[in-house]
Amino acid sequence: MNRGRTAPVAVGVVGAAGAVGRAVLEELLRLGVGPVRAAVRRPPGQALPSGAHLWPDPVDVADARALAAFCAECRVVVNATGPVRTVGHRVASAALASGADLVDVNDTAELPEPAPYARLLRWRTAVIGAGLMPGLAGLLPGVPAADGMPVTDGVPHRPHRPHRPRTLTVRVGGLPHFPPAAARDFMDRLARPGGEVTAVWRGGRRVAGALGVERGVRLPYFPGEVTAIPYLTEEAVGVARRFGLDEVRWYTVFGGEHTRAVLDRYRAGLPPGRPVDEAADELSRATLTDLAGRAPYQIVTCELDGRALVLTGTDSSALTGTTAAHAALAVLNGELPAGQLHFADLPDPARLARRIAEAPAVTGLRLLDGPLAELPLEEGIL
Secondary structure (H helix, E strand, O other): OOOOOOOOEEEEEEOOOOHHHHHHHHHHHHOOOOOEEEEOOOOOOOOOOOOEEEOOOOOOOOOHHHHHHHHOOEEEEEEOOOOHHHHOOHHHHHHHHHOOEEEEOOOHHHOOOOOOOHHHHHOOEEEEOOEOOOEHHHHOOHHHHHOOOOEEOOEEOOOOOOOOOOEEEEEEEEEOOOOHHHHHHHHHHHHOOOOOEOOEEEOOEEEOOOOOOEEEEOOOOOOOOEEEEEEOOHHHHHHHHHHOOOEEEEEEEEOOHHHHHHHHHOOOOOOOOOOHHHHHHHHHHHHHHHOOOOOOEEEEEEEEOOEEEEEEEOOHHHHHHHHHHHHHHHHHOOOOOOEEEEHHHOOOHHHHHHHHHOOOOEEEEEEEOOOHHHOOOOOOEO
């Protein structure tokens, strides 16, 4: 953290008028953080949360001068804009160059171009991938994975003992609304070569095509029939390596029939000539159709070594904003060192998960002593 920073604004949020940005503001204010300042491209259609101060000038991520002026008065800047391949390193570069620390809901490490601000990370902190996925979904497996392991400086270490295979299964999803930026990120990954979809981590490497899409299945804690897509992300690989896991099965789960239909059409990737933006718009519209007359929900389940963790929440944007707000609080409080950190790799995941569980976006967080299918939801509150 840049401990010498004395800017007048504790946290500034770029993209504050969007669903994620509003959720960041609401959680920061609930936590008592202030002053909090909001940057928007155009006057918001509805009032921002009470207590957030609106920056008087428009801030577009493509306007380097406007970004620099906004970041110059902040100790921590939260980037709540996307998609990551459109925004790139713009907000991070402006924030760190101005002397602020950074929290980004996007995982900018997946961008093909190197970060232009690497030298600044000797003195400043950047937490990236600080959303639901990537972010919280990658942090939560650390709770059962680290349970019972010795910890040094918040980092768990596996004791020397006879090896037994360890398989982690994570399912993330529900009935979300994918805003256009989130849908763009998802479809961009779906279209990218490299075997993420249907891949599994096994024996220290990716195994492409090892898992199938599960359609019309019923899963523990997910209401009704859902579609579960095997989706091995870099975050999942990082979890496997961090805890020395033999196998990781990582699924994205969708509960809406229109969303399932869109994803079925693109299960083999985008057809030639089909722009990613068009497919993303189609996915975003499908999630809205599925939500008609229904309440959104998000669920994360993790199973490892005969134990399980379940997080239930209100919707993906609220959980993403909540996660980013807690990352900003940790940076603001000087809890994290200088350098670039992935949210999923932050130390002491159980403590951070308990903090996040107190937020209105989280409706439950439970650690279960047994497989998911065998235990009722009420057992084992974390």
